[in-house]
Amino acid sequence: MASCVLKELGTDFEFTHKFQQKLGNQWNTAKTLSTPRALSVFALSQVIEEYNGIGMTALSCVEAVPGLGIAGKLWKQEFQDKISVVVNTIEETPENDVGRNGDAKSCSDIKYACEEPNALLHSGKIFNFIYLEAYGNCVRYLESACHVISHRGVLCIVSTDLSTLYNKSPDRVPRIYHGHTMKNEYMKETAVRLILANLARAASRWDRGFHVILCRADENCVVIVARILKGATHANRSLDFVKKVAHCRQCHFRSVLDETWHFVPSADKIVCFCEDLDPASSGYILSPIVCLGPMYTGPIFDPGFIFDMRERAIKTSPRHKTVSILQSMLMECCCCESDADEVTLTKLLTGNLENAADTGKDSDEPAAKKSKTDQSFKEFAVKYSNLDFPVLFLLAQTHTKRGSNVPKITNVIGRLRECGFRASRTTFDPRGIRTAASVREFRRIIDEILKATPKSG
Numbered sequence: 379m380a381s382c383v384l385k386e387l388g389t390d391f392e393f394t395h396k397f398q399q400k401l402g403n404q405w406n407t408a409k410t411l412s413t414p415r416a417l418s419v420f421a422l423s424q425v426i427e428e429y430n431g432i433g434m435t436a437l438s439c440v441e442a443v444p445g446l447g448i449a450g451k452l453w454k455q456e457f458q459d460k461i462s463v464v465v466n467t468i469e470e471t472p473e474n475d476v477g478r479n480g481d482a483k484s485c486s487d488i489k490y491a492c493e494e495p496n497a498l499l500h501s502g503k504i505f506n507f508i509y510l511e512a513y514g515n516c517v518r519y520l521e522s523a524c525h526v527i528s529h530r531g532v533l534c535i536v537s538t539d540l541s542t543l544y545n546k547s548p549d550r551v552p553r554i555y556h557g558h559t560m561k562n563e564y565m566k567e568t569a570v571r572l573i574l575a576n577l578a579r580a581a582s583r584w585d586r587g588f589h590v591i592l593c594r595a596d597e598n599c600v601v602i603v604a605r606i607l608k609g610a611t612h613a614n615r616s617l618d619f620v621k622k623v624a625h626c627r628q629c630h631f632r633s634v635l636d637e638t639w640h641f642v643p644s645a646d647k648i649v650c651f652c653e654d655l656d657p658a659s660s661g662y663i664l665s666p667i668v669c670l671g672p673m674y675t676g677p678i679f680d681p682g683f684i685f686d687m688r689e690r691a692i693k694t695s696p697r698h699k700t701v702s703i704l705q706s707m708l709m710e711c712c713c714c715e716s717d718a719d720e721v722t723l724t725k726l727l728t729g730n731l732e733n734a735a736d737t738g739k740d741s742d743e744p745a746a747k748k749s750k751t752d753q754s755f756k757e758f759a760v761k762y763s764n765l766d767f768p769v770l771f772l773l774a775q776t777h778t779k780r781g782s783n784v785p786k787i788t789n790v791i792g793r794l795r796e797c798g799f800r801a802s803r804t805t806f807d808p809r810g811i812r813t814a815a816s817v818r819e820f821r822r823i824i825d826e827i828l829k830a831t832p833k834s835g
């Protein structure tokens with residue numbers, strides 16, 4: 379059978395049929411992961427810039443889980459001698475497909491290893507950037523990755539274990555991820571936050587904490603980029619965000635639970651609104667409220683970092699899909715409180731994209747303009763980063779009364795903002811809404827919209 383060519387960020391990578399067979403099922407999954415690999419390139423470019431700023435050169439980067447080895451090659455081609463790269467492979471001979479692919483000149487000094495990922499990470503070298511493209515479970519590598527990463531080093535986690543994370547086999551989630559999850563409207567976000575809770579525990583064992591840069595869940599994988607920070611204070615702060623979430627299976631009410639060290643006989647009264655619904659419709663003998671998690675409930679986007687990543691992505695290839703992904707993340711992490719703010723933000727973001735697209739005349743003039751955009755965005759981000767980031771998004775259809783038409787997302791977002799709540803779309807689900815409003819308020823607003831619009835059909 380013929381070999382297969384994957385084109386990523388303008389480079390062709392060829393893999394023989396023999397290699398594909400060796401990878402087995404992993405091949406089919408790995409070849410779809412071009413977005414996380416592109417995100418890793420743009421994240422690394424930011425890390426390099428930061429480290430160079432403090433006089434550090436020659437960063438060490440590792441693609442720790444054996445796979446296609448494309449990420450390591452992309453970094454080396456892009457950043458040449460600014461970084462040293464180690465790529466873990468499935469076979470020892472350097473003449474394998476992983477070794478042969480890519481631009482021969484720039485990729486000649488990539489080091490190859492053929493080891494179990496934890497053994498490779500524990501080999502004594504300190505890394506500044508660790509990329510874990512795990513086929514399936516990623517949490518078993520987190521502890522060693524947190525141990526060998528430098529202070530302020532960046533860890534990029536890709537997990538394809540979606541069937542477990544989305545609770546297809548309920549016994550696997552507590553066993554592997556030490557938490558509970560269920561199939562509900564925000565399960566994609568739960569998956570990300572469940573892995574982050576595992577990261578918080580793994581890092582804290584080495585007295586480390588983290589700061590999340592970005593998260594994403596798409597049809598093939600979950601991606602998390604986080605900066606690891608040394609020190610007990612950071613470790614405690616990350617652990618403090620790990621909490622359980624009470625979820626009502628009937629009315630979809632959710633609430634982040636504050637657990638204390640002291641035993642409280644009557645736990646915080648959870649007021650879900652099942653009493654508003656018809657009690658006879660409930661098929662539950664026990665309380666329909668369950669405890670999900672523990673999951674990480676802190677902020678999951680860093681607007682400044684994502685903005686800079688997006689700038690880099692525009693420079694590299696303005697039409698690449700990561701540009702729009704990063705843009706939606708920026709819209710989401712600001713989660714604007716008014717339509718006017720959203721218009722301003724969109725103008726800021728699309729403005730510099732158009733500049734980059736007009737290739738040829740962009741070398742001198744936009745420098746001043748660009749720094750102005752940077753400045754205005756940073757001011758914007760500061761305004762919103764002082765506010766709490768709303769945890770767990772909502773779906774309009776879950777909260778629409780049965781038999782009614784689901785209102786348009788834009789209408790719901792507009793109405794939420796009119797009522798004084800922050801609201802935006804979310805990258806986790808095209809139909810999702812992230813808002814500071816509570817579930818009860820969200821329902822009330824949807825009911826209002828439904829009452830105002832005459833029934834069609």
Ligand SMILES: [Zn+2]
Binds near residue numbers: 630631653
């Ligand atoms: Zn309820």
